Amino acid sequence: MIDARHEIDARSEFIADSVNALRRKGVVVGVSGGIDSSVTLGLAVEALGPSRVTAIALPEEESSRESHDDALEVCRAFGVELEVENIGEALQALGVYAERDTVARELFGPDWNPSWGMRVLLKQDLRRSRMPGVYRVEVSPPGEKVRRTGLRSDQYQRLFAAYNHKQRIRTAVLYRWAEQLRYAVLGTSNRNETFLGFFVRQGDGAWDICPITDLLKSDVRELASELGVPETLINKETTTDTFPAENHSQVEFFYGLDFDVLDPLMRSLGSPTVDAIQELAKNLSWTEDEVSCAIENLLMRHEATRWTWSDPIRFEPDSAIR
Amino acid sequence: MAEQGTAWILPYIARMTEAELGDHTQLLVEGILDSMDVQDLIAEIEARHGMYIPDLELEDSNFETVDAISRLVVRLTDD
Numbered sequence: 001m002i003d004a005r006h007e008i009d010a011r012s013e014f015i016a017d018s019v020n021a022l023r024r025k026g027v028v029v030g031v032s033g034g035i036d037s038s039v040t041l042g043l044a045v046e047a048l049g050p051s052r053v054t055a056i057a058l059p060e061e062e063s064s065r066e067s068h069d070d071a072l073e074v075c076r077a078f079g080v081e082l083e084v085e086n087i088g089e090a091l092q093a094l095g096v097y098a099e100r101d102t103v104a105r106e107l108f109g110p111d112w113n114p115s116w117g118m119r120v121l122l123k124q125d126l127r128r129s130r131m132p133g134v135y136r137v138e139v140s141p142p143g144e145k146v147r148r149t150g151l152r153s154d155q156y157q158r159l160f161a162a163y164n165h166k167q168r169i170r171t172a173v174l175y176r177w178a179e180q181l182r183y184a185v186l187g188t189s190n191r192n193e194t195f196l197g198f199f200v201r202q203g204d205g206a207w208d209i210c211p212i213t214d215l216l217k218s219d220v221r222e223l224a225s226e227l228g229v230p231e232t233l234i235n236k237e238t239t240t241d242t243f244p245a246e247n248h249s250q251v252e253f254f255y256g257l258d259f260d261v262l263d264p265l266m267r268s269l270g271s272p273t274v275d276a277i278q279e280l281a282k283n284l285s286w287t288e289d290e291v292s293c294a295i296e297n298l299l300m301r302h303e304a305t306r307w308t309w310s311d312p313i314r315f316e317p318d319s320a321i322r
Numbered sequence: 323m324a325e326q327g328t329a330w331i332l333p334y335i336a337r338m339t340e341a342e343l344g345d346h347t348q349l350l351v352e353g354i355l356d357s358m359d360v361q362d363l364i365a366e367i368e369a370r371h372g373m374y375i376p377d378l379e380l381e382d383s384n385f386e387t388v389d390a391i392s393r394l395v396v397r398l399t400d401d
Binding site for chain 2: 123131132135148304
């Protein structure tokens with residue numbers, strides 16, 4: 001448990017101080033209808049008041065209606081007007097949907113069409129196996145059983161390189177708004193995402209100020225309650241809202257563990273002592289070997305995503321070879 | 323037409339590494355296969371043998387050596 005009110009006060013003060021330090025007049029927040037952007041919006045309003053906060057929804061062809069409605073609801077709760085910028089045409093022009101169609105037809109044949117949906121799943125038994133995660137794809141043709149297949153690394157890379165345009169275009173639009181208004185862009189990435197590399201480099205990972213990068217999902221939920229985020233948003237399943245599939249949860253897409261299991265494991269990553277492992281095993285009803293295996297797998301994911309989360313590498317004169 | 327034998331597996335993996343490779347070389351522990359190599363290997367097995375490897379079989383004991391992979395393929399083919 002965290003002291004939610006204390007955390008809100010500290011983080012809203014941090015936002016206000018950072019905006020001043022950057023000589024900006026307010027902040028822009030991209031709102032998805034998810035809990036992380038909702039809490040970030042709430043913190044921004046606590047820091048600056050609603051008149052200095054611009055909330056922007058950035059839907060596209062594959063966004064769910066529910067996400068838009070949730071974004072609208074949270075903006076109403078915080079007294080902020082919601083701006084909507086549809087990025088679908090930009091993604092179309094960049095060939096995002098065409099690449100999706102190409103890969104999907106390679107995998108499922110020429111009949112595939114977007115109405116079949118596409119669910120991308122990272123299969124990895126973090127608890128019991130040291131096998132790397134394997135991506136699988138599912139589609140649901142009407143009137144048929146679900147079809148599943150694997151995909152080659154080049155297909156995975158083409159698909160994700162195209163889809164990561166979504167986050168990068170969203171960031172580009174947020175910066176256009178920020179520059180127009182002399183505002184700063186607030187990031188919405190939490191600790192689960194930043195540590196495990198579950199974000200897009202130069203996409204949702206690019207921002208000026210982020211007040212929640214050190215908070216796990218369960219901490220974010222506690223702040224959400226205290227801030228007054230609508231209960232339905234706090235309790236809804238965390239989805240990707242990226243691929244053309246209903247209710248595509250982040251757990252099946254990437255994390256592989258529910259947050260009520262993942263978060264206690266992540267809290268112990270810095271110091272996995274024997275005592276901590278024993279206590280976790282007891283609390284989760286796992287064996288100590290399973291706890292150790294999961295911790296090792298999470299640390300391996302952190303390392304495997306180094307390119308995503310590492311700082312840009314600058315030339316430092318002192319390190320030059322002379 | 324699905325492939326019958328598993329003799330292709332060792333030379334296929336050998337192309338991914340400069341390490342000396344045998345049927346019992348530890349592929350995961352020694353870091354010979356990374357996550358994208360495993361992704362490709364599974365896609366290759368499924369394409370050659372016309373199968374979908376069930377999620378429960380995606381565990382290290384089935385992919386730790388060429389021998390283990392071959393046994394997995396034979397078992398799933400027989401099923």
